[in-house]
Amino acid sequence: MPSPRRNADGRPLAASASSSSSPGSPAHGGGGRFEFQSLLSSRAPGADPTCARLRASDSPVHRRGSFPLAGAGPSQAAPAPLPEEDRMDLNPSFLGIALRSLLAIDLWLSKKLGVCAGESSSWGSMRPLMKLLEISGHGIPWLLGTLYCLARSDSWAGREVLMNLLFALLLDLLLVALIKGLVRRRRPAHNQMDMFVTLSVDKYSFPSGHATRAALVSRFILNHLVLAIPLRVLVVLWAFIVGFSRVMLGRHNVTDVAFGFFLGYTQYSIVDYCWLSPHNVPVLFVLWNQQ
Numbered sequence: 306m307p308s309p310r311r312n313a314d315g316r317p318l319a320a321s322a323s324s325s326s327s328p329g330s331p332a333h334g335g336g337g338r339f340e341f342q343s344l345l346s347s348r349a350p351g352a353d354p355t356c357a358r359l360r361a362s363d364s365p366v367h368r369r370g371s372f373p374l375a376g377a378g379p380s381q382a383a384p385a386p387l388p389e390e391d392r393m394d395l396n397p398s399f400l401g402i403a404l405r406s407l408l409a410i411d412l413w414l415s416k417k418l419g420v421c422a423g424e425s426s427s428w429g430s431m432r433p434l435m436k437l438l439e440i441s442g443h444g445i446p447w448l449l450g451t452l453y454c455l456a457r458s459d460s461w462a463g464r465e466v467l468m469n470l471l472f473a474l475l476l477d478l479l480l481v482a483l484i485k486g487l488v489r490r491r492r493p494a495h496n497q498m499d500m501f502v503t504l505s506v507d508k509y510s511f512p513s514g515h516a517t518r519a520a521l522v523s524r525f526i527l528n529h530l531v532l533a534i535p536l537r538v539l540v541v542l543w544a545f546i547v548g549f550s551r552v553m554l555g556r557h558n559v560t561d562v563a564f565g566f567f568l569g570y571t572q573y574s575i576v577d578y579c580w581l582s583p584h585n586v587p588v589l590f591v592l593w594n595q596q
């Protein structure tokens with residue numbers, strides 16, 4: 306015969322936690338409802354979304370008035386199907402697994418590369434240089450610089466190029482804001498939000514607006530300015546360094562920047578396709594001439 310369980314003094318336990326929940330005991334409460342409800346009430350209201358769901362009036366307990374597992378005989382109705390969000394996907398698609406793995410690698414790599422995320426980070430002393438790169442790819446200097454050059458330009462060819470650069474920058478702001486607002490991916494947890502002049506959607510990180518702008522502007526410059534080879538190499542390098550600095554600063558995950566480069570590159574193709582000129586939008590250039 307098994308000996309009774311004893312406490313620290315060696316005295317037998319009158320009612321242990323395990324025996325108190327045996328069927329028929331007060332804690333079990335006929336069908337287990339008492340124990341189930343005491344479990345629920347031991348949590349702070351709203352502390353756990355799972356609890357919240359169990360407490361809800363449409364939970365199996367409330368609906369049928371008894372704990373669904375204990376004492377459920379064949380006469381009792383089968384448990385109601387779980388809501389969609391509670392079902393476990395036992396057969397995730399290959400695409401789902403691939404995406405989740407990519408996301409995990411992305412988060413891990415981005416955290417590892419975020420070496421300038423704070424002053425106390427391993428490369429924290431490089432932070433001022435990274436912030437300088439941040440300003441070099443910010444929307445405000447590019448917009449103001451383009452407007453200034455447009456106002457000073459005295460050739461038609463120059464104006465046409467600058468008008469299209471302005472259109473490209475505005476299109477970029479619009480598309481990035483739209484995608485950020487739709488995707489709503491939070492910036493990495495290690496990011497310090499100390500960027501200068503941001504829009505409300507800039508609390509989101511996908512895609513990186515700096516990466517789109519760097520790719521767009523560098524492709525624009527390479528196609529419309531006659532530059533010596535070393536300068537062309539510098540322009541491409543600048544774009545890549547701006548993108549990489551976003552991850553080092555902890556502002557973005559790697560996929561935000563990678564997609565940003567892709568988007569910026571594609572945006573240039575759109576701008577090139579819709580190229581504004583006195584031939585297709587004469588009104589724009591006539592208005593400008595009248596000023």
Ligand SMILES: CC(C)=CCC/C(C)=C/CC/C(C)=C/CC/C(C)=C/COP(=O)(O)O
Binds near residue numbers: 501502503
């Ligand atoms: C001057 C003209 C013609 C129009 C102004 C349009 C406008 C709303 C400009 C806002 C520029 C601005 C504040 C851009 C935000 C740039 C930024 C902080 C992007 C975030 O980059 P990310 O790489 O961190 O995603």
